[in-house]
Amino acid sequence: MQTLMFCTRKGLFEFARPAGAWKIIKHHFPGEAVSQFHVDSFSGAWFAAQNLGHFGLKLKKSFDHGATWAEMPCPAFPEKPKTGDWADDPTPWNVGHIWTMADDGRGTLWAGTMPAALFRSTDGGASWQLMEALWLNEKRKSWMGGGNDHPGIHSILIDPRDANVVAVAISCGGLWGTRDGGATWANFGNGMNAVYMPPELAGDPNTQDPHRVDFCKSAPQAWWMQHHFNLYRSVDAGQNWKELPAAQPTSFGFPIVADPTNPLRAWAVPTQADTHRYAIDGAMCVNRTDDGGTTWQTFRDGLPQAHAYHLIYRHNLALASDGKTLAMGSTTGGAWVSEDAGATWITLPVALPLVSAVVWV
């Protein structure tokens, strides 16, 4: 039975369809904000990352599909230096929340956080190691917070051919990658255009605001990016990016989801603009390309088309392992499922709290 998780401001909602229709079958952590959910593909353990507001970041782990949860150590920064280059760092040395998680299928977990740092665990989350070479990189001082107070890491891409090759995407700090398991990091990605920056910095890889980056698992050179402006595609694992022709109704949005087997297929959710972060004219749609981003089909069937001011955050569009079932959740608590690769949508009969991530189990 497929299970679907909606991480929300007021808990983790578990959906299933025991009798054909999707319904909530369990509400984990009621009343508590859950920023991200991850299933460790190595151990099968569930991880739920929380931001308790008053009490900060918390990380829970379950080996029994959420029947019981154990409190785990959280990624944390070392003591901030009182002297030297980082003494006046305006970015707080406190992990606010875990924005994204990933694993390599061999027991190594990664957590990308807000503010922008990357942590690794090789013991199932019992301890976390800060990637210091990334955190203490001088170029970090040029990163910006985008729509948040501080920059954050929202995408982690592990090369399925070599788990030491890992890339992260930062809003706003562009793409950073390691080829040695995290010992050294380099900024990369040519061809992006940050039109919000002064002209001389618009092409600088370190100034880019990738909203979300994904890649085709069976063709891992084929990467997709929903940038703050426009959609991009790369055929060399993110080294060089080609700006895609303008999509209709817009090329602005947050999520991008790559098909796991077809490198020419991806989904995006067009949104009005950065100044109006909701469905275009209050009418929701989902875009899909089947030709590498040259053209996009716009699907509206089943989605609200009037006065629907939903915003789909970057982790709020998720593709199931069957490659055709999609789920989507909004900042205003809307929830939808498509069972035909996005062509038509079913509205789930719920009014959820703000959705921060949608994850298939």
Add this chain to the structure above:
Amino acid sequence: MSISITFSAHLQRHVAIPAQRIDAATVIEAIDRACAASPTMRNYVLDDQGHIRKHVAVFIDGALLLPRSDVMRPLHDGANVHIIQALTGG
């Protein structure tokens, strides 16, 4: 100094920790020693830098600890320390 320390129900909801009578000379020493039996509680009260979280309040004999960074504040013998969720926001 022998002091007593109590954690509010809001905190107990997450981590059970009894009221305790312990020896501690400062606020941070009181928190560290009180949390020794329930280490996860420390992360609820203190942030990565060992500072009292923005939305947690520490009272000593009914007086709010200000500034909150003053975790080295000496405690007198018999002090009553209460740690609560600061009621910030609406």
